[in-house]
Amino acid sequence: MNGNAPRQKQSFVNDYAGVYPLRIIRSQTISLLLLPNLLLLIAAFADPFVPVWAWLLLVPLAVMDILGLAVVISPGKMQEFHLFVLGAIGILGSAAFAAAANKLAYATLDISSPWFLIGSAVGYIVVFALLYGIHMRLLYSGYYSREEQEETEGDTRGLRKTQGIILASSGAGVLVSCVLIKTFGGYSMKITLIIALLFLFALVYIMLAGNLHKFYLLRKRR
Structure with missing residues (x-):
């Protein structure tokens, strides 16, 4: 039984490390790029304009757009690379959104303490880990294995619940922090909500x- 465990785990990995159907690759890539292009451009050039924050937002956005454009132009040839693009959009997009929030906090609300930046960075790393x-x-x-999912549902229910709790707690923490900033700092409620x-x-x-992990596993499997 122990000897079958490595093969079983490899089977799970093989099931997980699959590409997306060609029919959804282009539309999926475009839809995921719409929000960053809309919000990050606004945040980068919004008053007050700060060059450092603009670079921090526009460089990741440019990288995402270049990668996404390659997939949109030729989804058939980029079916495997699409996984890397999705992962890159996830990492760069989430980091850029966090940077945009910090830009508003420091440039618009005139927060001077470094603890807001430190706290958001630490929170980002902890949640990701x-x-x-x-x-x-x-x-x-x-x-992630379709064949094993029913058998492992009981074992993984707790993990999925924990995942949901982490996401819900993170979201609640963001909202509570912003309420505290508004309450004790007297800042604009509109900016705080943004x-x-x-x-x-x-x-x-x-x-x-x-998806970066999926791309790595797919390449490693070759």
């Missing part, structure tokens, strides 16, 4: 980062 750890446990438990929304978008896009 926790979600990736759960993803790895789900992968090797067979959750900051919270940008952090929530960062949380959503971070879920795409798992």
